[in-house]
Amino acid sequence: METLGQLAHGFAVALTPLNLLWAFVGVFLGTAVGVLPGLGPALTIALLLPITFSVDATGAFILFAGIYYGAMYGGSTTSILLNTPGESATIVTALEGNRMARRGRAGPALATAAIGSFVAGTVGTLGLTFLAPLVVEFALRFGPAEYFSLMVLAFVTVSAMLGASALRGLAALLVGLFLGLIGVDLQTGQARFTFGVPELLDGIDVIVVAVGLFAVGETLFLAAHPRPAEQAPLKVSGSLWMTRDDWRRSWKAWLRGSGIGFPLGSLPAGGAEVPTFISYFVEKKLSRRPEEFGQGAIEGVAGPEAANNASAAGVLVPMLSLGLPTSATAAIMLSAFQSYGISPGPLLFQNQADLVWGLIASLYIGNAMLLVLNLPLIGLWVRILSVPAPLLYAGILVFATIGTYGISQSPVDLLLLYAMGGMGYLMRRFDFPTAPVIIGLILGPLAEQEFRRAMTISGGDLTVFLSKPLSATLLALALLALIGPMLLRLRRRA
Amino acid sequence: MAGGRAFGETVIGAGLVLLAGLVIFETAGAPASPLYARVGPQAFPYAVGACLLLLGLALVLRGLYGGGRDSAAEPGLAPVRARPVLWLLGGLALNVALIGEAGFILASTLLFLCVARAFGSERPLRDGLAGFALAGIAYAGFAGLLGISLGRGLIERLF
Structure with missing residues (x-):
């Protein structure tokens, strides 16, 4: 088995003291931002992107992946104890988890979430280990036309298929594509949409957009529409241990959650939210005691928590093997690859074997660390939840300034950041999804590049996208994903 | 709050139409590149501009006449302070x-x-x-x- 040999080599990379330290810092930070409502992995990684100038690529990606996994663990703590999701992927967890906590069963709820996350994270990482090399084999046959069609499919699925409205998702995507156009066109050197501002020649940095949308926009929203006074987090009283009955009811839900989360995460359909909803409904259907759902059924915590962690691993499959990000976090990780001059995709596994396999191995290690961090040390995270809101949001904006001003010490970047924040506020207020903006911004320029390459090869013949069977299939799927839901909606209405 | 929803959609849709106008206008006014390229630097901006225009118009129409049907409203949103x-x-x-x-x-x-x-x-x-x-x-x-x-x-x- 070639894969096992590579993985063993990866462990040798990941187990060096420095890389272990990066993994630990990553999962620790990740859990913290997962616990804090309003902070997520995408924002945190964006704020840390400047470290790519001073840290080696392997260390940086081990850190980023640790944050990504850690946030999935941490989010469940907030959902269970505060009934406010710490993370969008843990909305469902609040349904049953908070009920359990109210009935004095916070301990078992946290335990099944953490152990389920560990099981699913490990299953998902195993899936990544063995599926990614297969995808790579397949992807080596892709030319520019296939890549372009694949990106079109990803555009449609991340914006039109998910969320309340296809129109809103597509609008967000197009805004991201527009932002991606700003700057010098690499092929001809022509400046586009720079309006005579020299700071715009290099394009708009993803840090500015992500931090503006997620940090400034969210803070503006929360300041403008204050919530009713938040209740204090519930106390974790009694034993953390799950009873024999809890174990019996949890383990199947963990495995089913993993089985739902990983494939959905690895399809270019994006996001960890949908698998958690599906897992919740599956558990409710299969339960012998469906009447307990809504009252604190442990399966309703175990399944979705497993699903979100497995989907986090799934998202890394297209990300590493195709260079195709399907969530905001993955898109920001892709831009980190770009700042190292590395392009993810099938060749990554050959040219950067140390990086890829070190990263994958560190995911196994990070998962084990997270289990320890999130069960015995749960008290620490509960204390983080009691940081007063004024200090929390003031701190977030100070860090937003660092992330942005550190790029080039230009006040223009700060003004752009605030403009993005204003846009983020409007999108939040009127319920437009923000992830498509980030994906459009990062993937747009790549799609344009592949399109122009394909056109150069075909001599300007547009039918090349339809005459290649694989490319045509991908485009047909994209069309289906675009109009399928609309047709269903029309039929329901009729 | 169906009215409020539709209001936001209309205004944002109108904003997108304006943005589309800017994109198309700027692209048309840009000097032609002296370098030869099979697909020039204008093709994608035109496509993005056209899509923005269509989506903006669709949002405006739905905002005005659609009754804000398929939007997930946030219940109990406090008014701006x-x-x-x-x-x-x-x-x-x-x-x-x-x-x-x-x-x-x-x-x-x-x-x-x-x-x-x-x-x-x-x-x-x-x-x-x-x-x-x-x-x-x-x-x-x-x-x-x-x-x-x-x-x-x-x-x-x-x-």
Whole structure:
């Protein structure tokens, strides 16, 4: 088995003291931002992107992946104890988890979430280990036309298929594509949409957009529409241990959650939210005691928590093997690859074997660390939840300034950041999804590049996208994903 | 709140139509590239502009006539409160005005104070000290450990 040999080599990379330290810092930070409502992995990684100038690529990606996994663990703590999701992927967890906590069963709820996350994270990482090399084999046959069609499919699925409205998702995507156009066109050197501002020649940095949308926009929203006074987090009283009955009811839900989360995460359909909803409904259907759902059924915590962690691993499959990000976090990780001059995709596994396999191995290690961090040390995270809101949001904006001003010490970047924040506020207020903006911004320029390459090869013949069977299939799927839901909606209405 | 929803959709749709106009206008006015390329730098901007136009129009139409049907409304959203927003915007404006001359630490401390105030804090002394400490630690961490330059202002020059 070639894969096992590579993985063993990866462990040798990941187990060096420095890389272990990066993994630990990553999962620790990740859990913290997962616990804090309003902070997520995408924002945190964006704020840390400047470290790519001073840290080696392997260390940086081990850190980023640790944050990504850690946030999935941490989010469940907030959902269970505060009934406010710490993370969008843990909305469902609040349904049953908070009920359990109210009935004095916070301990078992946290335990099944953490152990389920560990099981699913490990299953998902195993899936990544063995599926990614297969995808790579397949992807080596892709030319520019296939890549372009694949990106079109990803555009449609991340914006039109998910969320309340296809129109809103597509609008967000197009805004991201527009932002991606700003700057010098690499092929001809022509400046586009720079309006005579020299700071715009290099394009708009993803840090500015992500931090503006997620940090400034969210803070503006929360300041403008204050919530009713938040209740204090519930106390974790009694034993953390799950009873024999809890174990019996949890383990199947963990495995089913993993089985739902990983494939959905690895399809270019994006996001960890949908698998958690599906897992919740599956558990409710299969339960012998469906009447307990809504009252604190442990399966309703175990399944979705497993699903979100497995989907986090799934998202890394297209990300590493195709260079195709399907969530905001993955898109920001892709831009980190770009700042190292590395392009993810099938060749990554050959040219950067140390990086890829070190990263994958560190995911196994990070998962084990997270289990320890999130069960015995749960008290620490509960204390983080009691940081007063004024200090929390003031701190977030100070860090937003660092992330942005550190790029080039230009006040223009700060003004752009605030403009993005204003846009983020409007999108939040009127319920437009923000992830498509980030994906459009990062993937747009790549799609344009592949399109122009394909056109150069075909001599300007547009039918090349339809005459290649694989490319045509991908485009047909994209069309289906675009109009399928609309047709269903029309039929329901009729 | 179906009316409010539709209002937002209409306004944002109109904004997108304006953006589309700008994209198409700018692209048409750009000088033709002297370099030969099979697909020039104008093709994608035109496509993006056209899609923005279509989506903007669709959003405006749905906002006006669709009754805000398929939008997930946030239940019980409080109306906008002006005071916190003004504190927050004031803090951001101070930050961008001061960061160059007065320096990162001073600008961030003031930003911190204003944002904390926007979120209802009544303890400016605590907030000022907390903000100063956070800015100082962050400056030392980013500039010292990671080599990210945040400029040198009044306080930074003392070290």
